[in-house]
Amino acid sequence: MKDQDPLPPLVWDSQRIQIQGFTTGLHQIEWLLVMLVTLYLVVMGIPEGGSWELLMATIGYFGFSLMASQLRFFGDRQRWLLAIHTWVMIGFITWFLYSTEGVTGPLASLYLLAVVTSALTLGVLATLLEVAAIAACYLLLIQLGGTTLMTPANLALVSTNLVVFLIVGYLTAALVDAIQVSNRMLLSMASEDPLTGLFNRRAFTDLAQPLHAMAERSQQPYSVIVIDMDGLKAINDSQGHEAGDRVILDLAQRLKSFARSSDLVARLGGDEFVMLLPDTDADGARQLMQRLLASVASSGLQFSVGVSSYPEHGQGVEYLLLHADRAMYASKASGGHRVSLYNTVQHEYG
Known part of the structure; x- marks a missing residue:
């Protein structure tokens, strides 16, 4: 990247x-x-x-x-x-x-x-x-x-x-x-998402389409990343929803701090987030997420990540989002708090 x-x-x-x-x-x-x-x-x-x-x-x-x-x-x-x-x-x-x-x-x-x-x-x-x-x-x-x-x-x-x-x-x-x-x-x-100030799902969909069209014209890769928190329900049950909101805000701030001004960061809903990284292949997106995971090692914040990349994992934003989501669930199935690429799990979840 x-x-x-x-x-x-x-x-x-x-x-x-x-x-x-x-x-x-x-x-x-x-x-x-x-x-x-x-x-x-x-x-x-x-x-x-x-x-x-x-x-x-x-x-x-x-x-x-x-x-x-x-x-x-x-x-x-x-x-x-x-x-x-x-x-x-x-x-x-x-x-x-x-x-x-x-x-x-x-x-x-x-x-x-x-x-x-x-x-x-x-x-x-x-x-x-x-x-x-x-x-x-x-x-x-x-x-x-x-x-x-x-x-x-x-x-x-x-x-x-x-x-x-x-x-x-x-x-x-x-x-x-x-x-x-x-x-x-x-x-x-x-x-805008009212809690985090990030783009919401609708805005992500609208803004991602021209980025996909630009990538098609320039023949440059881009990556879609789906992030889902681990253990949020337990936090809500034991400490209340205010504590859960604070954890969501913490993750949102960390995602924004790791993103470039050209990257698209949105909250899909609940504890699920998405990032679109222009001019970034799957390996670059995976390395970025691994650095993010390492940065929260001492904070107790945990989340699972799935990555898919254009053009190798799909020819449209909706397919890349679906494939990144499947890769994220593969991370959860493997114990959580890790990054999975779609091509490593596509046979199991495809």
Whole structure:
């Protein structure tokens, strides 16, 4: 087993999950913008000057959004791609207003779509920056329209719209922040074991699958270890369940201290734990567990361990978990407090 962490720390990123969820909504907002622009052109007619450029811009913008939705541009933490979409949206709206009636027309409020999109996906600071860019676009459109800003009507128009954009953007971003806090709490409740703070069975299953897929692509081994305490029932019966919980916590802390940041450690339930060690073969996992057993020799803590490894002991996480569990029971049948590899017991327990 290598000393260096081969993979980044395993965590569930609620913000990333939420951004990926907003991706579909982003494309729907973009298509709504195209529909509104198309409806305006059908009802009001295409302007005489620059009609070709306006049609090409509308088609090009729709094509950009459609291509992004099909190619799934939004990977892990690629927030800058979301920012590109909002800035392209602002540019398209500005071109459309310039080609039609400017900021005095009925569709000047289209900028709200860009503000809401930014607030949903990028946060308060990015939204404030885009509102400032929209303000500059307003001033540019007024200047290009041949009018002056310093009139009561234009000042009222610009200031009112910008205040609305700021309020909508801030409130939407604040709401998204509250949703993210709630999501983090829900993810914690759904993925953590309340006693030990380790991942639970469901989280282990969800997080183990991408690690298996990575091992398949890279043709690297990984090991699954099942650990079950010896004599916990006797402790609960003689000293009470609080003493049993303390022993479980002791083992959980020891497992975490022996694990790398890339290793997956979870409590399956009761006194049974599981570890997934990326880039680690069966011999490396066995040596790690033997060191762990040696470290608790004077503490009285005892547990049985079973090890299976990809690809030699199975082609999927569920099979490796089953085989490691069988190897663990072989350790118990041999007297407990020892490590067994699945390949040494597979004929007896397979």
